[in-house]
Amino acid sequence: MVKPHAVKGTPSQQLPDRRAVLKTGAALSAFVGGASVPSLSMAQAATGLSLTVPEWMKVQGRGILSPPYGVPSPFEKDVVRRQREVRVTDTAATSFSPLQNSFGTITPNGLCFERHHAGVPSIDPDRHRLVIHGLVERPLVLTMDELMRFPSVSRIAFLECSGNTPNWKSVNPDFGVQQTHGLLMCCEWTGVLLSTLLDEVGLGPEAKWVLAEGADAAAMTRSVPIAKALDDAMVVYGQNGERLRPEQGYPLRLLLPGYEGNMNIKWLRRLKLGDQPFETREETSKYTDLMPDGKARQFTFVMEAKSVITRPSGGQRLSGGPGFYEISGLAWSGHGRIDRVEVSTDGGQSWHEAQLQEPILSKAVVRFRAPWRWDGKSALLQSRAIDETGYVQPRHGELVDVRGVNSFYHYNAIQTWSVNPDGKVAIHVA
Amino acid sequence: MSRSVALAVVLITLGLAADMTAAAAERVGIGHAISPQDFAAWDIDVRGDGAGLPPGQGSVTQGREIFSQTCAACHGDKGEGRAVPGAVGGFDRLVGGFGTLDTASPTLTVGSYWPYATTLFDYVRRAMPFNAPQSLTNDQLYAVSAYVLYMNNIVPEDAVLDALTLPRVKMPNQEGFITQDPRPDVRSKP
CATH class of the missing domain: 3.90.420.10 (Oxidoreductase, molybdopterin-binding domain)
Known part of the structure; x- marks a missing residue:
C-alpha cells in the first residue's frame, strides 16, 4: 500500500523498486480493503492474482546450508545501503541505511550505515x-x-x-x-x-x-x-x-x-x-x-532527542487510496529514555500521542505507531519526541533561530513529509 | 542423600561461591604489562599544547617541495583545494577563508578555523598523504606543517618549526571555540 515512486538521481540514489514493496502491498491490501473480515476475493481483485497453487509448493525447496550464512530473499535486493551523492573517494565516504524498509528497532548488521575516513581495514x-x-x-x-x-x-x-x-x-x-x-x-x-x-x-x-x-x-x-x-x-x-x-x-x-x-x-x-x-x-x-x-x-557530544516517520515517508506512495494507514517511525535520545512521541497529520497544528513499542530502553531507538485514516486530501506528516528529561524535539525554526544554518552537525528538528492527493509522499519543501 | 554427601555438597557450594565472590572483587589479572618502548611506534598523538611532538625540524622551504610532490595533487598548488566534476565536496581547501566564519558562506580552512597548529602535525602524521599515511618522516612533517601555515600567512617564509616552536604558533581562530556545551539551548514546548 505504501509504494515508492521514482526519484531523480543516480541508480545508487534511487529508492527501492516497486516489486519489493508490492509484495507487502498485496498482503496489506486485504486488511485495508475496509471490510472487518478480510476477503480473499477483494484481495484477488486488488492484486490481479488468482489463487492457483504456486510452483514453489510443487517441488522441494532449497536445502539447508545453501548458503551456510543466510542472506535476505532475492526479492529484497533493493533493501540496501545507498550513497547519497558521489564523493571524491569511496573510502572517505558515507552510506545510508534504508530506514524506509525498517521494522522494529534493531538494524540488521548488513544495513548499518557506514562512515569511514580511510576505508575499512582488513584486520586479522x-x-x-x-x-x-x-x-x-x-x-x-x-x-x-x-x-x-x-x-x-x-x-x-x-x-x-x-x-x-x-x-x-x-x-x-x-x-x-x-x-x-x-x-x-x-x-x-x-x-x-x-x-x-x-x-x-x-x-x-x-x-x-x-x-x-x-x-x-x-x-x-x-x-x-x-x-x-x-x-x-x-x-x-x-x-x-x-x-x-x-x-x-x-x-x-x-x-x-x-x-x-x-x-x-x-x-x-x-x-x-x-x-x-x-x-x-x-x-x-x-x-x-x-x-x-x-x-x-566544541565537545558537543550528546545526540539530543529526535524522531522521524519512516512510513509513510518521502518517495513512497499511499497507493490504496483514502482509508486506513499506520504511521510508523523511530525516536531516540542520547539523554535517556523516550517519554512520548506525538504525531501530526496537519503540519503541527494538532498532535496525537503515538503508541510506543516496548521495551523502551535508555539511549536506544523506540518504534512508535499511530493509526491514521487518510481522507485523500493533502496532509503534512510530522512526529516529535519528548525524552525523560522533558526535552521536546524542536521545530526547524526554533532550532535555526538559536544556531543559525552553518553549524552542520546535530540537526534534530521535526521532519515533515507531505502527502499529495494522488498519494505521493515527499519531503516537505516549506 | 546421606548426611556426609549432603555435607560435601554444602562445602562444594560454599567453596564455589567463595571463588566467584573473590573473582568479582579483584582485578581480572588478564593482559600483559607494557612499557613505553614497546608501544613507541603506536604512541603518535600530539596534543594541543605540543605534548607528544617528536624530535626533528622542518622549514617552509623544505615544506614547499614536499607539498608540491605529495599534497598539491589533491589540495592544489596553493592549498586552494580541488573540485572534482560530478562529485560533492571536493578535496579540502587548506588556505584562506579569513573573516568568513560569521558570514552566510563560511570557508573553514587550517588558517581560518583550526585552533591549534599542533593538530596539523598530528593529523598529517596519522592520516596523510591519503595514499600513504604514516609515510612522512618527522622532519618532513614539521616542514609540510610549516609550509601550510606559511601559505596562510601565519608563519614567515624563513620559519623553521620543531617541538618547541610549533606549539607556540598562535592560530588566528584559537579563541573561536566554546568548550562548554551550552545545550539544551533550544527550548521547545509540547
Missing part, C-alpha cells in the same frame, strides 16, 4: 591489540582472546552520526528518509565496560580524558571525557549476536551510548589517559558546531 583479529596507557598505574596490552575473557555485558543502544539530516539551509526534494535520517543504527552490543578495563589498569588521579584511536588508515582519534568512560562506555566485539562487522570496527570498537557516532572509534587499538583533551582534527576542525557569530561549539 589474532594480530589486533588494544593498548591502554598514559595516566594509569599499569599500562597494558591485550589480545582479542584476552579481552573476551573479561566480564562482559550486552546492551541495546542507538548510534547516530552527528552529520545526520542535512536540513539546515534547505531540503532536497528528492530525498527520502534513507537520505535524510539514514545515518542511524540501533544494535545490541556486547563487550566489556570501559570502567572494568580502567579498573584493571588503575586510573591515575589526574586522568580526565581518554584518547581513543582506531587502527584504520586515518588512525582516527577522539578525546572522551573520563565521566563518560566510567559511566556506560564499552569496548565492544559483538553486534546483534555475532562479531562486529568490518564496517563497524571489527574486531573491536568503542561504544559511547548517546554520543555522536564519530566518537565511537572503530577498529579500536589504543586508549590513552590524559589530563586534558587532545585537540584532534576531528574534535576541532570537524564535529564542531559553527554559530552565527562565527564562534564554534
Whole structure:
C-alpha cells in the first residue's frame, strides 16, 4: 500500500523498486480493503492474482546450508545501503541505511550505515591489540582472546552520526528518509565496560580524558571525557549476536551510548589517559558546531532527542487510496529514555500521542505507531519526541533561530513529509 | 542423600561461591604489562599544547617541495583545494577563508578555523598523504606543517618549526571555540 515512486538521481540514489514493496502491498491490501473480515476475493481483485497453487509448493525447496550464512530473499535486493551523492573517494565516504524498509528497532548488521575516513581495514583479529596507557598505574596490552575473557555485558543502544539530516539551509526534494535520517543504527552490543578495563589498569588521579584511536588508515582519534568512560562506555566485539562487522570496527570498537557516532572509534587499538583533551582534527576542525557569530561549539557530544516517520515517508506512495494507514517511525535520545512521541497529520497544528513499542530502553531507538485514516486530501506528516528529561524535539525554526544554518552537525528538528492527493509522499519543501 | 554427601555438597557450594565472590572483587589479572618502548611506534598523538611532538625540524622551504610532490595533487598548488566534476565536496581547501566564519558562506580552512597548529602535525602524521599515511618522516612533517601555515600567512617564509616552536604558533581562530556545551539551548514546548 505504501509504494515508492521514482526519484531523480543516480541508480545508487534511487529508492527501492516497486516489486519489493508490492509484495507487502498485496498482503496489506486485504486488511485495508475496509471490510472487518478480510476477503480473499477483494484481495484477488486488488492484486490481479488468482489463487492457483504456486510452483514453489510443487517441488522441494532449497536445502539447508545453501548458503551456510543466510542472506535476505532475492526479492529484497533493493533493501540496501545507498550513497547519497558521489564523493571524491569511496573510502572517505558515507552510506545510508534504508530506514524506509525498517521494522522494529534493531538494524540488521548488513544495513548499518557506514562512515569511514580511510576505508575499512582488513584486520586479522589474532594480530589486533588494544593498548591502554598514559595516566594509569599499569599500562597494558591485550589480545582479542584476552579481552573476551573479561566480564562482559550486552546492551541495546542507538548510534547516530552527528552529520545526520542535512536540513539546515534547505531540503532536497528528492530525498527520502534513507537520505535524510539514514545515518542511524540501533544494535545490541556486547563487550566489556570501559570502567572494568580502567579498573584493571588503575586510573591515575589526574586522568580526565581518554584518547581513543582506531587502527584504520586515518588512525582516527577522539578525546572522551573520563565521566563518560566510567559511566556506560564499552569496548565492544559483538553486534546483534555475532562479531562486529568490518564496517563497524571489527574486531573491536568503542561504544559511547548517546554520543555522536564519530566518537565511537572503530577498529579500536589504543586508549590513552590524559589530563586534558587532545585537540584532534576531528574534535576541532570537524564535529564542531559553527554559530552565527562565527564562534564554534566544541565537545558537543550528546545526540539530543529526535524522531522521524519512516512510513509513510518521502518517495513512497499511499497507493490504496483514502482509508486506513499506520504511521510508523523511530525516536531516540542520547539523554535517556523516550517519554512520548506525538504525531501530526496537519503540519503541527494538532498532535496525537503515538503508541510506543516496548521495551523502551535508555539511549536506544523506540518504534512508535499511530493509526491514521487518510481522507485523500493533502496532509503534512510530522512526529516529535519528548525524552525523560522533558526535552521536546524542536521545530526547524526554533532550532535555526538559536544556531543559525552553518553549524552542520546535530540537526534534530521535526521532519515533515507531505502527502499529495494522488498519494505521493515527499519531503516537505516549506 | 546421606548426611556426609549432603555435607560435601554444602562445602562444594560454599567453596564455589567463595571463588566467584573473590573473582568479582579483584582485578581480572588478564593482559600483559607494557612499557613505553614497546608501544613507541603506536604512541603518535600530539596534543594541543605540543605534548607528544617528536624530535626533528622542518622549514617552509623544505615544506614547499614536499607539498608540491605529495599534497598539491589533491589540495592544489596553493592549498586552494580541488573540485572534482560530478562529485560533492571536493578535496579540502587548506588556505584562506579569513573573516568568513560569521558570514552566510563560511570557508573553514587550517588558517581560518583550526585552533591549534599542533593538530596539523598530528593529523598529517596519522592520516596523510591519503595514499600513504604514516609515510612522512618527522622532519618532513614539521616542514609540510610549516609550509601550510606559511601559505596562510601565519608563519614567515624563513620559519623553521620543531617541538618547541610549533606549539607556540598562535592560530588566528584559537579563541573561536566554546568548550562548554551550552545545550539544551533550544527550548521547545509540547
